[in-house]
Amino acid sequence: MSLLELREVDAAYGAVQALRGVSLSVARGEIVALLGANGAGKSTTLRAISGLLRPAGGTILFDGQPIGGLHPERVVRLGIAHVPEGRRVFPGLSVRENILLGASNRRASRAEMAQDASAMFALFPDLVRFADAPGWTLSGGQQQMLALARGLMAKPTLLLLDEPSLGLAPLIVQQVFRIIRQIRETGTTVLLVEQNARVALSIADRGYVLETGRLAVSGAPAELWNNEEVRAAYLGGRVAKAG
DSSP: OOSEEEEEEEEEETTEEEEEEEEEEEOTTOEEEEEOSTTSSHHHHHHHHHTSSOOSEEEEEETTEEOTTOOHHHHHHHTEEEEOTTOOOOTTSBHHHHHHHTTTTSOOOHHHHHHHHHHHHHHOGGGGGGTTSBGGGSOHHHHHHHHHHHHHTTOOSEEEEEOTTTTOOHHHHHHHHHHHHHHHHTTOEEEEEOSOHHHHHHHOSEEEEEETTEEEEEEOHHHHHHOHHHHHHHSSOOOOOOO
16 A cells, blocks of 8 residues: 555646646655656645645545645644745744754654754754754755754654755755655655756656646656656756767
């Protein structure tokens, strides 16, 4: 049984249809990439899963239980954490306080939360020297690491990541994606929305490509990247032929 399954999910913003019959699945322990151009419906899919947007139709199952339309707090308690695009760091709070906010929906003692925060600083050592500094003092890459750490503080079974490479320098992107691999190795399943198809497919087990709210194609990373028509239409261009 899949950990996460979407069956014919529709979603809309007012009169604008954003998702049209989207079906996909994520198995426990996988990294699955959700790809496509701006406006394809990638972020909307994550919002529908995490409860930030009520689906207009279809079914969303998590661990076999329907979750479509549940309040976001309920979804987090079930084991789904959503790290949205834009990092959403609270600039007036310290880095440590930002991290601890990620555990706000857990019933945990202060000692347990402090221990979990220490584990986050071990996973993200670049943040250690900024532990008591305001969030606004961090670079873009450090803010992305902080957003990941805050999401992991919920101790999720499934982590939803929306555009973690956005606005980051290539070396920082590599660092962030190494950490995403490490997150999977700790037992957390990852559904990754990413415009940088090459880097996303380099760590994913499978990929789905959305086009204007519909599922266009899916497959193993090599299948998607080596299909020239798929790459040209959905993943950012053709590879020039030799000669």
